[in-house]
Amino acid sequence: MFEFKLFAKSVFGIALGGLIFATQANAEQIPGRFMPVIGRASAPIGHVEFCQNYPQQCQYGTKTPLVVRLTKERWQELLNINATINQEVRPFTDEQLFGVAEYWTYPQGAGDCEEYVLEKQRQLAKLGWPKSALLITVVKDLNNGGHAVLSVRTDQGDLILDNQVSSILPWYSTPYRYVKRQSARHAAAWSSISDKRVTTVASIPE
Structure with a gap:
Protein backbone atom coordinates (compact mmCIF):
# COMPACT_ATOMS: atom_id res chain seq x y z
CA MET A 1 0.00 0.00 0.00
CA PHE A 2 1.03 3.57 -0.58
CA GLU A 3 2.70 5.59 2.12
CA PHE A 4 0.46 8.58 2.67
CA LYS A 5 3.05 11.22 1.72
CA LEU A 6 4.09 9.39 -1.43
CA PHE A 7 0.46 8.82 -2.38
CA ALA A 8 -0.47 12.47 -1.93
CA LYS A 9 2.60 13.79 -3.73
CA SER A 10 2.81 11.42 -6.68
CA VAL A 11 -0.88 10.97 -7.44
CA PHE A 12 -2.37 14.31 -6.50
CA GLY A 13 0.49 16.72 -5.78
CA ILE A 14 -1.52 18.65 -3.21
CA ALA A 15 -0.67 19.22 0.44
CA LEU A 16 -3.37 17.99 2.79
CA GLY A 17 -4.75 19.98 5.72
CA GLY A 18 -7.27 19.37 8.49
CA LEU A 19 -10.61 17.65 8.08
CA ILE A 20 -13.18 19.84 6.33
CA PHE A 21 -16.05 19.22 4.02
CA ALA A 22 -16.77 20.71 0.61
CA THR A 23 -19.78 20.51 -1.64
CA GLN A 24 -19.78 18.04 -4.48
CA ALA A 25 -20.18 20.87 -6.97
CA ASN A 26 -16.99 22.57 -5.82
CA ALA A 27 -15.04 19.30 -5.86
CA GLU A 28 -16.11 18.40 -9.37
CA GLN A 29 -14.50 21.52 -10.80
CA ILE A 30 -11.27 19.48 -10.80
CA PRO A 31 -11.47 17.42 -14.02
CA GLY A 32 -10.51 13.77 -14.09
CA ARG A 33 -10.38 13.08 -10.38
CA PHE A 34 -14.11 12.51 -10.07
CA MET A 35 -16.27 10.07 -11.99
CA PRO A 36 -18.45 11.85 -14.57
CA VAL A 37 -22.04 11.24 -13.48
CA ILE A 38 -24.59 11.86 -16.23
CA GLY A 39 -28.03 11.08 -14.83
CA ARG A 40 -30.25 8.54 -13.16
CA ALA A 41 -29.77 4.79 -13.42
CA SER A 42 -31.80 1.80 -12.32
CA ALA A 43 -30.81 0.37 -8.96
CA PRO A 44 -29.37 -3.17 -8.98
CA ILE A 45 -32.00 -5.66 -7.86
CA GLY A 46 -29.71 -6.71 -5.03
CA HIS A 47 -29.70 -3.16 -3.67
CA VAL A 48 -33.47 -2.83 -4.05
CA GLU A 49 -33.92 -5.94 -1.91
CA PHE A 50 -31.25 -4.74 0.53
CA CYS A 51 -33.23 -1.52 1.04
CA GLN A 52 -36.34 -3.58 1.73
CA ASN A 53 -34.47 -5.62 4.34
CA TYR A 54 -32.56 -2.65 5.82
CA PRO A 55 -34.80 0.39 5.18
CA GLN A 56 -32.93 2.54 7.70
CA GLN A 57 -29.80 2.25 5.53
CA CYS A 58 -31.58 3.65 2.48
CA GLN A 59 -33.44 6.64 3.93
CA TYR A 60 -30.52 9.06 3.91
CA GLY A 61 -30.81 12.05 1.60
CA THR A 62 -29.17 15.46 1.19
CA LYS A 63 -29.25 18.42 -1.20
CA THR A 64 -25.56 19.14 -0.56
CA PRO A 65 -23.45 15.97 -0.94
CA LEU A 66 -20.13 16.16 0.86
CA VAL A 67 -16.59 15.09 0.15
CA VAL A 68 -13.98 14.54 2.84
CA ARG A 69 -10.64 16.30 3.11
CA LEU A 70 -8.13 13.49 3.05
CA THR A 71 -5.93 14.05 6.08
CA LYS A 72 -3.27 11.58 7.16
CA GLU A 73 -5.65 10.31 9.84
CA ARG A 74 -8.50 9.82 7.39
CA TRP A 75 -6.19 8.06 4.93
CA GLN A 76 -5.12 5.68 7.69
CA GLU A 77 -8.76 4.94 8.48
CA LEU A 78 -9.33 3.94 4.85
CA LEU A 79 -6.27 1.69 4.89
CA ASN A 80 -7.30 0.03 8.15
CA ILE A 81 -10.93 -0.60 7.19
CA ASN A 82 -10.05 -1.85 3.72
CA ALA A 83 -7.37 -4.25 4.95
CA THR A 84 -9.34 -5.51 7.95
CA ILE A 85 -12.51 -6.36 6.04
CA ASN A 86 -10.61 -7.87 3.13
CA GLN A 87 -8.89 -10.17 5.62
CA GLU A 88 -11.88 -10.99 7.84
CA VAL A 89 -14.49 -11.72 5.16
CA ARG A 90 -14.00 -14.97 3.26
CA PRO A 91 -14.91 -14.87 -0.45
CA PHE A 92 -18.02 -16.91 -1.29
CA THR A 93 -20.62 -16.39 -3.99
CA ASP A 94 -24.28 -15.71 -3.27
CA GLU A 95 -25.09 -19.08 -4.82
CA GLN A 96 -22.82 -20.78 -2.31
CA LEU A 97 -24.14 -18.83 0.68
CA PHE A 98 -27.80 -18.24 -0.09
CA GLY A 99 -28.65 -20.43 -3.07
CA VAL A 100 -29.53 -17.45 -5.28
CA ALA A 101 -27.64 -15.56 -7.99
CA GLU A 102 -27.78 -12.17 -6.25
CA TYR A 103 -28.35 -11.28 -2.61
CA TRP A 104 -26.95 -8.21 -0.83
CA THR A 105 -26.54 -8.22 2.93
CA TYR A 106 -23.98 -7.56 5.65
CA PRO A 107 -21.42 -10.37 5.85
CA GLN A 108 -21.36 -12.93 8.62
CA GLY A 109 -17.75 -13.88 8.05
CA ALA A 110 -18.22 -14.57 4.33
CA GLY A 111 -19.64 -12.92 1.22
CA ASP A 112 -19.07 -11.73 -2.31
CA CYS A 113 -18.05 -8.26 -3.52
CA GLU A 114 -21.25 -6.51 -2.40
CA GLU A 115 -20.88 -7.79 1.16
CA SER A 132 -22.81 10.95 0.78
CA ALA A 133 -19.07 10.25 0.42
CA LEU A 134 -19.39 6.44 0.64
CA LEU A 135 -21.01 5.14 -2.53
CA ILE A 136 -21.59 1.58 -3.72
CA THR A 137 -20.36 1.39 -7.32
CA VAL A 138 -20.95 -1.17 -10.07
CA VAL A 139 -18.18 -1.83 -12.60
CA LYS A 140 -17.22 -4.28 -15.33
CA ASP A 141 -14.04 -6.22 -14.59
CA LEU A 142 -11.37 -7.51 -16.97
CA ASN A 143 -13.60 -10.45 -17.91
CA ASN A 144 -16.57 -8.13 -18.53
CA GLY A 145 -18.22 -9.51 -15.42
CA GLY A 146 -20.16 -7.45 -12.93
CA HIS A 147 -18.28 -6.35 -9.81
CA ALA A 148 -18.91 -3.93 -6.94
CA VAL A 149 -16.46 -1.57 -5.23
CA LEU A 150 -16.78 1.26 -2.74
CA SER A 151 -16.16 4.77 -4.08
CA VAL A 152 -14.98 7.19 -1.40
CA ARG A 153 -15.43 10.88 -2.22
CA THR A 154 -12.46 12.95 -1.04
CA ASP A 155 -11.07 16.35 -1.91
CA GLN A 156 -8.32 14.45 -3.74
CA GLY A 157 -10.83 12.66 -5.97
CA ASP A 158 -12.80 9.42 -5.97
CA LEU A 159 -10.85 6.60 -4.31
CA ILE A 160 -11.69 2.92 -4.70
CA LEU A 161 -11.84 0.30 -1.94
CA ASP A 162 -11.89 -3.16 -3.50
CA ASN A 163 -11.83 -6.73 -2.23
CA GLN A 164 -9.84 -7.89 -5.28
CA VAL A 165 -7.05 -5.30 -5.00
CA SER A 166 -5.33 -4.57 -1.69
CA SER A 167 -4.22 -1.04 -2.63
CA ILE A 168 -6.57 1.94 -2.48
CA LEU A 169 -6.40 3.63 -5.87
CA PRO A 170 -7.90 6.63 -7.66
CA TRP A 171 -10.85 5.44 -9.73
CA TYR A 172 -9.08 6.17 -13.02
CA SER A 173 -6.12 3.95 -12.04
CA THR A 174 -8.19 0.79 -11.57
CA PRO A 175 -8.64 -1.83 -14.35
CA TYR A 176 -12.42 -1.44 -14.45
CA ARG A 177 -15.06 0.19 -16.61
CA TYR A 178 -17.45 2.15 -14.41
CA VAL A 179 -21.16 1.67 -15.05
CA LYS A 180 -23.21 3.22 -12.23
CA ARG A 181 -23.12 4.06 -8.57
CA GLN A 182 -25.26 4.92 -5.60
CA SER A 183 -26.42 8.53 -5.71
CA ALA A 184 -24.61 10.97 -3.43
CA ARG A 185 -27.95 12.71 -2.87
CA HIS A 186 -30.10 9.76 -1.82
CA ALA A 187 -29.01 6.35 -0.58
CA ALA A 188 -31.77 4.46 -2.44
CA ALA A 189 -31.17 6.15 -5.83
CA TRP A 190 -28.51 5.39 -8.45
CA SER A 191 -26.64 7.44 -11.06
CA SER A 192 -25.08 6.50 -14.42
CA ILE A 193 -21.35 6.98 -14.97
CA SER A 194 -19.95 8.11 -18.32
CA ASP A 195 -16.64 6.26 -18.37
CA LYS A 196 -15.07 7.08 -21.75
CA ARG A 197 -11.50 6.34 -20.78
CA VAL A 198 -9.47 4.13 -23.13
CA THR A 199 -8.85 1.15 -20.86
CA THR A 200 -8.47 -2.59 -21.17
CA VAL A 201 -12.10 -3.17 -20.32
CA ALA A 202 -13.46 -0.28 -22.38
CA SER A 203 -13.11 -2.33 -25.56
CA ILE A 204 -15.04 -5.30 -24.18
CA PRO A 205 -18.64 -5.37 -25.46
CA GLU A 206 -21.61 -5.25 -23.09
Missing part, protein backbone atom coordinates in the same frame (compact mmCIF):
# COMPACT_ATOMS: atom_id res chain seq x y z
CA TYR A 116 -17.35 -6.39 1.34
CA VAL A 117 -18.61 -3.03 0.06
CA LEU A 118 -21.57 -2.85 2.43
CA GLU A 119 -19.41 -3.65 5.45
CA LYS A 120 -16.73 -1.11 4.52
CA GLN A 121 -19.44 1.50 4.02
CA ARG A 122 -20.96 0.69 7.41
CA GLN A 123 -17.65 0.74 9.30
CA LEU A 124 -16.49 4.03 7.76
CA ALA A 125 -19.85 5.63 8.59
CA LYS A 126 -19.34 4.56 12.21
CA LEU A 127 -16.05 6.50 12.16
CA GLY A 128 -17.90 9.65 11.12
CA TRP A 129 -17.48 9.60 7.35
CA PRO A 130 -20.51 11.23 5.67
CA LYS A 131 -22.78 8.77 3.90
